Amino acid sequence: MTALHRHVADYLRLRRALGYRLERAGLLLPQLVDDLQAAEAQTVTTDLAIAWARLPQRAHPNHWAQRLAIARGFATYLQTLDPRAEVPPAGVFPTSRYRPAPYRWSRSEIDELIRLAGTLQPRLRALTFQTLFGLLVVTGMRLGEAVALTRNDVDPVGGVITIRHAKFDRVRLIPLHPTSTAALEDYAAERDRLCPPPRAGSFFLTTAGTPVLRNNVEKTLRTITTTMGIRTPTVHPRAHDLRH
Numbered sequence: 001m002t003a004l005h006r007h008v009a010d011y012l013r014l015r016r017a018l019g020y021r022l023e024r025a026g027l028l029l030p031q032l033v034d035d036l037q038a039a040e041a042q043t044v045t046t047d048l049a050i051a052w053a054r055l056p057q058r059a060h061p062n063h064w065a066q067r068l069a070i071a072r073g074f075a076t077y078l079q080t081l082d083p084r085a086e087v088p089p090a091g092v093f094p095t096s097r098y099r100p101a102p103y104r105w106s107r108s109e110i111d112e113l114i115r116l117a118g119t120l121q122p123r124l125r126a127l128t129f130q131t132l133f134g135l136l137v138v139t140g141m142r143l144g145e146a147v148a149l150t151r152n153d154v155d156p157v158g159g160v161i162t163i164r165h166a167k168f169d170r171v172r173l174i175p176l177h178p179t180s181t182a183a184l185e186d187y188a189a190e191r192d193r194l195c196p197p198p199r200a201g202s203f204f205l206t207t208a209g210t211p212v213l214r215n216n217v218e219k220t221l222r223t224i225t226t227t228m229g230i231r232t233p234t235v236h237p238r239a240h241d242l243r244h
Contacts, residue, residue, distance in 0.1 A: 004033045004043070011077045019170050025070045032071055044075040046086045053093070061093040068092060102244045103237040109230060110137055110242070116224045124194040124207045129220055131187040132204055132212065136242040139174050143239045147212050149203040156185045 001009075008029045015022055035052045036044065053068035068088055078085040105113075110133075117133055120126040135146055145163050153162045159181050163172040176184070188203070195209050202211035221239050225231040 002033070002037065004036060005030065007078055007081065008033055008074065011074055014077075021165065024066075025073070028067060028070050029074055032074070043082050043085045044071070044078055044087075046088045049075065049086075049088045050092055053088075062095050062097070065093040065095045100236075100238075102241040103230075103235065104244070105137075105237065105242060109228065112228055113221075113224060116227060117220075120220070122207055124191060124205070127187055127190055127194075128204050128206070128212060129217070131183060132217065133221075133239070133242060134183060135180070136239060138177065138180050140243040141174065142243065143214055143217060147202075147204060147214055147217065150201045151188075151203050152201075154184055154188070154203050156181050156188075 012022055012026055012029070015025075032044075032049070032052050036048055039048055041048055049071040050068065053064050053071055055064075055067070069090075072088050072090065075085055075087045079087055113133055114130055117129040118126050120129060132146055135141060136143065139161065141161075141163070145165075148165070149161065153164065155162070159176045159178065161174040161176060163174065165171075191205055195205055195207070204212040206212055206216070217239050221237070222231065225237045230237060
């Protein structure tokens with residue numbers, strides 16, 4: 001292992017100890033070091049880092065910008081150990097990001113959403129979506145966080161939910177109101193009664209005993225919001241909007 005590869009390993013170990021997963025960085029940074037060494041560079045240089053980030057050449061600039069951000073993070077760390085290391089500037093590649101305006105759910109619309117979710121068949125499907133939609137509303141959780149919950153992440157005794165991989169791969173704790181805790185306990189009890197073993201470790205389950213997927217949630221929401229009459233060709237309520 002070369003010195004640069006050791007620095008990459010130390011950098012990843014340090015950041016992961018702070019709670020970051022850095023899965024993509026763990027794959028890409030060794031490739032960056034390989035490119036640097038192929039160019040006979042002893043450390044990170046701006047020109048080489050930008051050239052490496054601009055791969056593949058036909059990719060979208062957003063892809064290049066993400067690669068360069070990973071290189072910049074490592075270069076910033078390396079510069080504290082090796083003053084020769086250059087930190088590439090930000091904003092080298094033009095990026096664009098479309099963020100749709102969230103749909104503003106009214107209280108009456110949320111009540112109707114929960115009611116219609118309760119009419120789904122079979123019974124476990126209805127309970128799952130009623131509880132899931134309600135949890136998004138009262139906690140502000142992201143959809144991906146909610147469907148990723150395991151049974152161990154929901155603590156009804158302590159009245160808290162643990163998000164293992166929140167934004168930026170951080171652990172986040174969500175305190176629960178007693179009414180929310182009671183609703184989650186009721187769901188868990190009925191879920192275990194309706195879903196025969198073996199059961200997955202996920203908190204929210206389908207009727208087949210498998211984890212609920214995001215696309216399944218969005219598909220169900222599209223059906224319900226169409227029934228409610230609030231989905232139009234230009235208005236597209238999303239599950240993510242419930243947190244707002």
